[in-house]
Amino acid sequence: MRAYTCDHCGHLVFFESTACVHCGAHLAFVPEWMRMAALEPHATQPNVWQPLSATHTPHLRLRMCHNRSSAGNPCNFTTDADGSQPYCVSCRQTRWLPNFANPHNLLRAHKIENAKRYLFYTLSCLQLSVLQGFTAPTFDFLEDLPGQPPVLTGHLNGIITLNVAEADDDERARRRQALFEPYRTLLGHLRHESGHFFWDALVRDTAWLQPFRALFGDERADYAQALQAHYARGPQELAGWQHQHVSAYAAAHPWEDWAETWAHYLHVMDLMETAASYRVQLRLPGHMASWPPLDNPFDTHSLPFEHILQQCVPLTLLLNSLNRSLGHNDAYPFALSTGAVAKLGFVHQVVTAHRGATGPH
Known part of the structure; x- marks a missing residue:
């Protein structure tokens, strides 16, 4: 992941940033630009944002992803200003999230969706995302339920399923040791399962x-x-x-x-x-x-x-x-x-x- 700077003040910012700690500008990742952007609310259009920096076209309009204020998936991506797609290109790939009535699932979903955005970024750099017209995988993030078979992480017919317990550091470490693995991360899981998807595609x-x-x-x-x-x-x-x-x-x-x-x-x-x-x-x-x-x-x-x-x-x-x-x-x-x-x-x-x-x- 490349390092970014705030295009309003030039201070270092990061892929997950929502605000610049130096100048206070609102930040969002614009998938079509593949970069972070400082944005300000449009003067007359509610929920519409425009670039704060004069280096970008002043006529561009954007909306924040509907999940920006979500407790379980605080997304910092943008989407189209016309409102036809309230969710960004990454969030639209998620079909199921775990039940947020379980407070543990809020943090789990946050971690997993952030890892998925990292995957989206790398695939976009490789011209393998929906930004280049490529068919995207669908994601189901599910939890084990009493009396039900355990959720198995895997890929089938374009759907990637992940057991959200993998977001728990202790559980992931336990499975890593039990399976004699030197390396096991959320992002690594998603990259692995995307490999099955792209074997089918490529x-x-x-x-x-x-x-x-x-x-x-x-x-x-x-x-x-x-x-x-x-x-x-x-x-x-x-x-x-x-x-x-x-x-x-x-x-x-x-x-x-x-x-x-x-x-x-x-x-x-x-x-x-x-x-x-x-x-x-x-x-x-x-x-x-x-x-x-x-x-x-x-x-x-x-x-x-x-x-x-x-x-x-x-x-x-x-x-x-x-x-x-x-x-x-x-x-x-x-x-x-x-x-x-x-x-x-x-x-x-x-x-x-x-x-x-x-x-x-």
Whole structure:
């Protein structure tokens, strides 16, 4: 996520900001601009806002997303001024939220919807969102109910379901340890499940299918049996996945391998954009030469993924060292093998081809 500044006073602001702490301007994220904007109420049209800065067209009119004042989903996106869409493009993707009569669900929904907006942003940068006319997934955020089967996180026919218990830090940590995972976050979940959605959209029934099978394996293998076998294995039996996969779970089935690789690709791209926006320049200990300021991968998407990864590696070393100095575990607990890098490169090829409207070559 890139760093933003208030376009009224120039002070640093963030993706979640609703007001500038320096000048007090009302802030909102305008999806069509893919940037934060300082806004002021229109003089004569109620609930309509216009840019405060003269750098934008003075005739543009916007509305705040209807969820801006929501207790469970305080959204800072804008939507069209004509009132035809009271909710923003991100909030419109949510079909079900948990029952807010349970006060725990207010915070859960807030966390999950914020993570979904981060996902929306990255997909938009990759030209894979509704802003570019792409069909968007639908989201159901559900809670376990007494007497009902537990809610399973997953994707089916364009609908991504997430058990809202994943928003609880303690529950997420418990599941991470039980499943022998080094990394488990809300944003990571949504990125993973979006990978299943985009496998259907970008790989299935396309010229990419055969190259996919050659690299990831044949997805026609029985999925239910593969997952059952994966969960039956202990940590010792899971050893060796690092040679070809980004995670142990990726070894369960080709579909999960793609989804885990897709999520990791989004991690890397967003991490690099953040560093590039801060003009990060690194010099590793023991190396005389320093890297130039890191590239923004969304501006240089035609570069080979190996180039992006080459710039990312020293950044992850710094990130992990900073975390350790504060007494935390590694923020990036991965060491990518040649096999995993090849799969990440394939994802990059598929996405780059989509952006350039070309096929495999």
